[in-house]
Amino acid sequence: MDALDKKILNRTQRGIPISEQPFTDIAKELDCTEEQVINKLQNMLEDGLLSRFGPMYDAASLGGAFTLAAMQVPEERFEQVTEIVNAFSQVAHNYKRQHRLNMWFVVACESQQEIQSVIKEIEQKSSLSVYDFPKEEEFYVGLYLPV
Amino acid sequence: MLDSTYQSRERKKAPLTAIEREFILLTQNGLPIVSKPYHLLAEKLNMSVNDVLAMSEDLLERGVIRRIAAVPNHYRAGYTFNGMTVWDVQDDEVKNYGALIGRLPFVSHCYQRPRCLPDWNYNLFAMIHGKNAEQISEYRTQIKELLKDVLQTGKHNTNDMLTSSKILKKTGLRLQAKKE
Numbered sequence: 001m002d003a004l005d006k007k008i009l010n011r012t013q014r015g016i017p018i019s020e021q022p023f024t025d026i027a028k029e030l031d032c033t034e035e036q037v038i039n040k041l042q043n044m045l046e047d048g049l050l051s052r053f054g055p056m057y058d059a060a061s062l063g064g065a066f067t068l069a070a071m072q073v074p075e076e077r078f079e080q081v082t083e084i085v086n087a088f089s090q091v092a093h094n095y096k097r098q099h100r101l102n103m104w105f106v107v108a109c110e111s112q113q114e115i116q117s118v119i120k121e122i123e124q125k126s127s128l129s130v131y132d133f134p135k136e137e138e139f140y141v142g143l144y145l146p147v
Numbered sequence: 148m149l150d151s152t153y154q155s156r157e158r159k160k161a162p163l164t165a166i167e168r169e170f171i172l173l174t175q176n177g178l179p180i181v182s183k184p185y186h187l188l189a190e191k192l193n194m195s196v197n198d199v200l201a202m203s204e205d206l207l208e209r210g211v212i213r214r215i216a217a218v219p220n221h222y223r224a225g226y227t228f229n230g231m232t233v234w235d236v237q238d239d240e241v242k243n244y245g246a247l248i249g250r251l252p253f254v255s256h257c258y259q260r261p262r263c264l265p266d267w268n269y270n271l272f273a274m275i276h277g278k279n280a281e282q283i284s285e286y287r288t289q290i291k292e293l294l295k296d297v298l299q300t301g302k303h304n305t306n307d308m309l310t311s312s313k314i315l316k317k318t319g320l321r322l323q324a325k326k327e
Contacts, residue, residue, distance in 0.1 A: 013216055013217050020185060023180075048223060053177050055178060057211060061209070061210060063162075094317075133263070138258055
Protein backbone atom coordinates (compact mmCIF):
# COMPACT_ATOMS: atom_id res chain seq x y z
CA MET A 1 0.00 0.00 0.00
CA ASP A 2 1.32 3.43 -0.87
CA ALA A 3 0.53 6.66 0.96
CA LEU A 4 -2.48 7.42 -1.25
CA ASP A 5 -3.90 3.90 -0.75
CA LYS A 6 -3.75 4.49 2.99
CA LYS A 7 -5.38 7.91 2.75
CA ILE A 8 -8.18 6.51 0.60
CA LEU A 9 -8.71 3.51 2.86
CA ASN A 10 -8.81 5.64 6.02
CA ARG A 11 -11.15 8.20 4.45
CA THR A 12 -13.60 5.73 2.91
CA GLN A 13 -13.86 3.64 6.09
CA ARG A 14 -15.64 6.59 7.66
CA GLY A 15 -18.40 6.59 5.07
CA ILE A 16 -18.70 8.21 1.66
CA PRO A 17 -21.30 10.81 0.70
CA ILE A 18 -24.45 9.90 -1.21
CA SER A 19 -24.10 11.86 -4.43
CA GLU A 20 -24.03 11.35 -8.18
CA GLN A 21 -20.25 11.10 -8.21
CA PRO A 22 -19.13 10.18 -4.69
CA PHE A 23 -15.59 9.29 -5.77
CA THR A 24 -15.11 12.79 -7.16
CA ASP A 25 -16.09 14.18 -3.74
CA ILE A 26 -13.48 11.94 -2.09
CA ALA A 27 -10.85 12.85 -4.70
CA LYS A 28 -11.37 16.58 -4.02
CA GLU A 29 -10.93 16.03 -0.29
CA LEU A 30 -7.76 14.01 -0.77
CA ASP A 31 -6.35 16.15 -3.57
CA CYS A 32 -6.14 13.39 -6.16
CA THR A 33 -8.21 12.33 -9.19
CA GLU A 34 -11.49 10.43 -9.29
CA GLU A 35 -9.77 7.83 -11.47
CA GLN A 36 -7.14 7.23 -8.79
CA VAL A 37 -9.79 6.75 -6.10
CA ILE A 38 -11.75 4.29 -8.25
CA ASN A 39 -8.72 2.30 -9.41
CA LYS A 40 -7.21 2.05 -5.96
CA LEU A 41 -10.49 0.99 -4.32
CA GLN A 42 -11.05 -1.63 -7.03
CA ASN A 43 -7.53 -2.97 -6.56
CA MET A 44 -7.84 -3.12 -2.77
CA LEU A 45 -11.12 -5.00 -3.12
CA GLU A 46 -9.69 -7.48 -5.66
CA ASP A 47 -6.60 -7.94 -3.53
CA GLY A 48 -8.68 -8.80 -0.43
CA LEU A 49 -7.44 -5.83 1.55
CA LEU A 50 -11.08 -4.73 1.65
CA SER A 51 -13.59 -7.34 2.68
CA ARG A 52 -16.33 -5.24 1.13
CA PHE A 53 -17.24 -1.81 -0.15
CA GLY A 54 -20.74 -0.37 -0.06
CA PRO A 55 -23.76 0.15 2.16
CA MET A 56 -23.54 -1.47 5.61
CA TYR A 57 -27.04 -2.62 6.44
CA ASP A 58 -28.45 -2.88 9.94
CA ALA A 59 -29.49 -6.53 9.94
CA ALA A 60 -32.38 -5.87 12.35
CA SER A 61 -33.87 -3.23 10.01
CA LEU A 62 -34.02 -5.82 7.25
CA GLY A 63 -36.56 -7.69 9.34
CA GLY A 64 -35.85 -10.51 11.70
CA ALA A 65 -34.70 -11.06 15.24
CA PHE A 66 -31.26 -11.57 16.73
CA THR A 67 -29.64 -12.56 19.96
CA LEU A 68 -26.23 -13.30 21.41
CA ALA A 69 -26.18 -16.63 23.24
CA ALA A 70 -23.56 -18.34 25.35
CA MET A 71 -22.91 -21.78 26.81
CA GLN A 72 -20.58 -23.39 29.30
CA VAL A 73 -19.34 -26.45 27.43
CA PRO A 74 -17.16 -29.07 29.12
CA GLU A 75 -13.86 -29.22 27.23
CA GLU A 76 -14.24 -32.94 26.45
CA ARG A 77 -17.61 -32.27 24.79
CA PHE A 78 -16.58 -29.13 22.94
CA GLU A 79 -16.38 -30.64 19.46
CA GLN A 80 -19.65 -32.51 19.80
CA VAL A 81 -21.53 -29.43 21.04
CA THR A 82 -19.96 -27.28 18.30
CA GLU A 83 -21.47 -29.66 15.75
CA ILE A 84 -24.89 -29.49 17.40
CA VAL A 85 -24.88 -25.68 17.51
CA ASN A 86 -23.38 -25.07 14.05
CA ALA A 87 -25.88 -27.44 12.45
CA PHE A 88 -28.59 -24.80 12.99
CA SER A 89 -28.78 -22.56 9.92
CA GLN A 90 -30.01 -19.81 12.26
CA VAL A 91 -26.60 -19.74 14.00
CA ALA A 92 -24.69 -17.07 12.09
CA HIS A 93 -21.44 -16.67 14.05
CA ASN A 94 -19.94 -18.90 16.69
CA TYR A 95 -16.75 -18.24 18.65
CA LYS A 96 -14.79 -20.17 21.23
CA ARG A 97 -13.83 -17.73 23.98
CA GLN A 98 -11.58 -18.03 26.99
CA HIS A 99 -14.03 -17.92 29.88
CA ARG A 100 -16.21 -20.23 31.94
CA LEU A 101 -18.86 -19.44 29.31
CA ASN A 102 -16.68 -20.67 26.47
CA MET A 103 -19.04 -20.76 23.46
CA TRP A 104 -20.66 -17.56 22.14
CA PHE A 105 -22.91 -17.46 19.11
CA VAL A 106 -25.32 -15.16 17.29
CA VAL A 107 -28.77 -16.52 16.48
CA ALA A 108 -30.52 -14.81 13.54
CA CYS A 109 -34.17 -15.71 12.90
CA GLU A 110 -37.34 -14.45 11.30
CA SER A 111 -39.02 -13.92 14.67
CA GLN A 112 -38.49 -13.84 18.44
CA GLN A 113 -40.48 -17.06 18.73
CA GLU A 114 -38.11 -18.84 16.38
CA ILE A 115 -35.15 -17.67 18.50
CA GLN A 116 -36.72 -19.15 21.60
CA SER A 117 -37.39 -22.45 19.86
CA VAL A 118 -33.83 -22.66 18.48
CA ILE A 119 -32.46 -22.03 21.97
CA LYS A 120 -34.72 -24.69 23.44
CA GLU A 121 -33.71 -27.21 20.79
CA ILE A 122 -30.01 -26.55 21.39
CA GLU A 123 -30.58 -27.07 25.12
CA GLN A 124 -32.39 -30.35 24.50
CA LYS A 125 -29.84 -31.72 22.04
CA SER A 126 -26.82 -30.73 24.15
CA SER A 127 -28.30 -31.21 27.63
CA LEU A 128 -26.65 -27.87 28.50
CA SER A 129 -28.11 -24.48 29.42
CA VAL A 130 -28.07 -21.65 26.91
CA TYR A 131 -27.72 -18.10 28.22
CA ASP A 132 -29.66 -15.59 26.15
CA PHE A 133 -28.32 -12.01 25.91
CA PRO A 134 -30.58 -10.08 23.51
CA LYS A 135 -29.51 -6.48 22.94
CA GLU A 136 -31.46 -4.00 25.03
CA GLU A 137 -29.79 -0.93 23.56
CA GLU A 138 -27.32 -0.44 20.74
CA PHE A 139 -24.81 2.36 21.31
CA TYR A 140 -22.52 1.87 18.34
CA VAL A 141 -21.77 -0.52 15.53
CA GLY A 142 -18.89 0.22 13.22
CA LEU A 143 -15.17 0.19 13.28
CA TYR A 144 -12.37 2.45 12.16
CA LEU A 145 -9.09 0.64 11.60
CA PRO A 146 -6.54 3.29 10.61
CA VAL A 147 -3.74 1.94 8.40
CA MET B 148 -17.04 14.58 31.65
CA LEU B 149 -20.11 13.45 29.74
CA ASP B 150 -20.40 15.95 26.94
CA SER B 151 -23.82 14.86 25.81
CA THR B 152 -26.55 12.79 27.29
CA TYR B 153 -27.60 9.64 25.58
CA GLN B 154 -30.52 10.17 23.27
CA SER B 155 -32.46 7.19 22.16
CA ARG B 156 -32.41 7.15 18.40
CA GLU B 157 -36.02 6.84 17.45
CA ARG B 158 -35.71 4.70 14.42
CA LYS B 159 -38.62 4.51 12.12
CA LYS B 160 -39.39 0.84 11.96
CA ALA B 161 -41.38 1.27 8.78
CA PRO B 162 -41.43 -1.98 6.83
CA LEU B 163 -39.33 -1.95 3.68
CA THR B 164 -41.10 -1.14 0.44
CA ALA B 165 -40.78 -3.45 -2.55
CA ILE B 166 -38.40 -1.06 -4.31
CA GLU B 167 -36.29 -0.66 -1.15
CA ARG B 168 -35.95 -4.43 -0.93
CA GLU B 169 -34.84 -4.50 -4.56
CA PHE B 170 -32.28 -1.78 -3.86
CA ILE B 171 -30.96 -3.72 -0.86
CA LEU B 172 -30.73 -6.98 -2.81
CA LEU B 173 -28.77 -5.12 -5.50
CA THR B 174 -26.32 -3.47 -3.12
CA GLN B 175 -25.87 -5.78 -0.13
CA ASN B 176 -22.84 -7.30 -1.79
CA GLY B 177 -21.45 -3.86 -2.56
CA LEU B 178 -21.78 -0.53 -4.33
CA PRO B 179 -20.39 -0.52 -7.89
CA ILE B 180 -17.01 1.24 -7.81
CA VAL B 181 -17.59 3.32 -10.94
CA SER B 182 -17.81 7.04 -11.61
CA LYS B 183 -21.61 7.20 -11.34
CA PRO B 184 -22.73 4.22 -9.24
CA TYR B 185 -26.27 5.50 -8.67
CA HIS B 186 -26.86 5.91 -12.40
CA LEU B 187 -26.09 2.20 -12.80
CA LEU B 188 -28.49 1.31 -9.99
CA ALA B 189 -31.17 3.65 -11.38
CA GLU B 190 -31.04 1.82 -14.68
CA LYS B 191 -31.40 -1.57 -13.04
CA LEU B 192 -34.27 -0.38 -10.82
CA ASN B 193 -35.94 1.51 -13.63
CA MET B 194 -35.99 4.71 -11.53
CA SER B 195 -34.60 8.20 -11.94
CA VAL B 196 -31.16 8.91 -10.48
CA ASN B 197 -32.64 11.54 -8.18
CA ASP B 198 -35.14 9.06 -6.79
CA VAL B 199 -32.39 6.51 -6.12
CA LEU B 200 -30.30 9.15 -4.35
CA ALA B 201 -33.31 10.23 -2.28
CA MET B 202 -34.13 6.64 -1.36
CA SER B 203 -30.52 6.05 -0.29
CA GLU B 204 -30.58 9.17 1.90
CA ASP B 205 -33.84 8.03 3.46
CA LEU B 206 -32.49 4.53 4.24
CA LEU B 207 -29.44 6.18 5.82
CA GLU B 208 -31.59 8.51 7.94
CA ARG B 209 -33.75 5.62 9.11
CA GLY B 210 -30.67 3.66 10.14
CA VAL B 211 -31.38 0.82 7.70
CA ILE B 212 -28.04 1.77 6.11
CA ARG B 213 -25.47 2.47 8.85
CA ARG B 214 -23.05 4.03 6.37
CA ILE B 215 -21.67 3.51 2.89
CA ALA B 216 -18.04 2.66 3.40
CA ALA B 217 -14.98 0.55 2.81
CA VAL B 218 -14.55 -2.34 5.23
CA PRO B 219 -10.94 -3.41 5.55
CA ASN B 220 -10.09 -7.03 6.20
CA HIS B 221 -9.08 -6.92 9.91
CA TYR B 222 -6.21 -9.35 9.53
CA ARG B 223 -4.79 -7.77 6.40
CA ALA B 224 -4.90 -4.37 8.10
CA GLY B 225 -2.89 -5.80 10.99
CA TYR B 226 -5.71 -5.94 13.55
CA THR B 227 -5.41 -9.54 14.69
CA PHE B 228 -6.42 -9.14 18.35
CA ASN B 229 -9.92 -8.62 19.68
CA GLY B 230 -11.56 -8.81 23.05
CA MET B 231 -15.16 -8.76 24.20
CA THR B 232 -15.00 -6.52 27.25
CA VAL B 233 -17.95 -6.81 29.64
CA TRP B 234 -18.86 -4.46 32.47
CA ASP B 235 -21.22 -4.37 35.44
CA VAL B 236 -22.48 -0.78 35.25
CA GLN B 237 -25.03 0.80 37.58
CA ASP B 238 -28.41 0.49 35.86
CA ASP B 239 -29.25 4.19 35.88
CA GLU B 240 -25.89 5.07 34.29
CA VAL B 241 -25.57 2.38 31.64
CA LYS B 242 -27.21 4.34 28.80
CA ASN B 243 -25.11 7.50 29.25
CA TYR B 244 -21.88 5.59 29.66
CA GLY B 245 -22.69 3.09 26.90
CA ALA B 246 -22.94 6.00 24.48
CA LEU B 247 -19.60 7.33 25.74
CA ILE B 248 -17.82 3.98 25.36
CA GLY B 249 -19.38 3.46 21.92
CA ARG B 250 -17.66 6.63 20.72
CA LEU B 251 -14.16 5.31 21.43
CA PRO B 252 -12.42 4.72 18.09
CA PHE B 253 -11.25 1.19 18.92
CA VAL B 254 -14.74 -0.05 19.90
CA SER B 255 -16.59 -1.80 17.07
CA HIS B 256 -19.77 -2.88 18.84
CA CYS B 257 -21.25 -1.57 22.06
CA TYR B 258 -24.49 -2.92 23.51
CA GLN B 259 -26.49 -3.01 26.71
CA ARG B 260 -27.59 -6.60 27.36
CA PRO B 261 -29.49 -8.17 30.26
CA ARG B 262 -27.65 -9.66 33.22
CA CYS B 263 -28.19 -13.35 33.89
CA LEU B 264 -27.79 -13.55 37.65
CA PRO B 265 -26.22 -15.20 39.52
CA ASP B 266 -23.98 -16.49 36.72
CA TRP B 267 -23.48 -13.34 34.70
CA ASN B 268 -23.59 -9.86 36.25
CA TYR B 269 -22.38 -7.80 33.25
CA ASN B 270 -24.79 -5.50 31.41
CA LEU B 271 -22.51 -3.54 29.05
CA PHE B 272 -20.60 -5.24 26.21
CA ALA B 273 -17.90 -3.46 24.18
CA MET B 274 -15.88 -5.26 21.49
CA ILE B 275 -12.37 -3.88 21.06
CA HIS B 276 -9.76 -4.44 18.36
CA GLY B 277 -6.00 -3.98 18.27
CA LYS B 278 -2.75 -5.00 16.67
CA ASN B 279 -1.36 -6.90 19.67
CA ALA B 280 -2.23 -8.13 23.17
CA GLU B 281 -0.71 -5.05 24.85
CA GLN B 282 -2.85 -2.75 22.75
CA ILE B 283 -6.16 -4.38 23.65
CA SER B 284 -5.12 -4.53 27.29
CA GLU B 285 -4.40 -0.79 27.15
CA TYR B 286 -7.81 -0.14 25.53
CA ARG B 287 -9.50 -2.14 28.27
CA THR B 288 -7.73 0.02 30.86
CA GLN B 289 -8.97 3.18 29.10
CA ILE B 290 -12.57 1.94 29.28
CA LYS B 291 -12.12 1.01 32.95
CA GLU B 292 -10.89 4.52 33.69
CA LEU B 293 -13.97 6.05 32.01
CA LEU B 294 -16.32 3.75 33.92
CA LYS B 295 -14.59 3.89 37.29
CA ASP B 296 -17.31 5.90 39.05
CA VAL B 297 -20.25 3.88 37.76
CA LEU B 298 -19.16 0.26 38.10
CA GLN B 299 -21.18 -1.77 40.62
CA THR B 300 -19.43 -2.63 43.80
CA GLY B 301 -20.12 -5.88 45.58
CA LYS B 302 -19.12 -9.47 45.66
CA HIS B 303 -18.91 -9.91 41.88
CA ASN B 304 -16.09 -8.86 39.57
CA THR B 305 -16.89 -5.54 37.95
CA ASN B 306 -15.50 -6.42 34.52
CA ASP B 307 -13.90 -9.07 32.36
CA MET B 308 -12.46 -9.50 28.88
CA LEU B 309 -13.20 -12.56 26.77
CA THR B 310 -10.74 -13.14 23.96
CA SER B 311 -11.68 -15.46 21.13
CA SER B 312 -9.53 -18.53 20.72
CA LYS B 313 -11.27 -19.93 17.65
CA ILE B 314 -13.84 -19.01 15.03
CA LEU B 315 -16.25 -21.96 15.01
CA LYS B 316 -18.65 -20.58 12.38
CA LYS B 317 -18.99 -17.36 10.45
CA THR B 318 -21.67 -16.70 7.86
CA GLY B 319 -22.84 -13.33 6.56
CA LEU B 320 -26.30 -12.00 7.32
CA ARG B 321 -28.12 -11.39 4.07
CA LEU B 322 -31.57 -10.30 3.04
CA GLN B 323 -33.13 -13.18 1.15
CA ALA B 324 -35.02 -12.66 -2.08
CA LYS B 325 -38.71 -12.23 -1.34
CA LYS B 326 -40.59 -15.41 -0.58
CA GLU B 327 -44.06 -15.01 -2.02
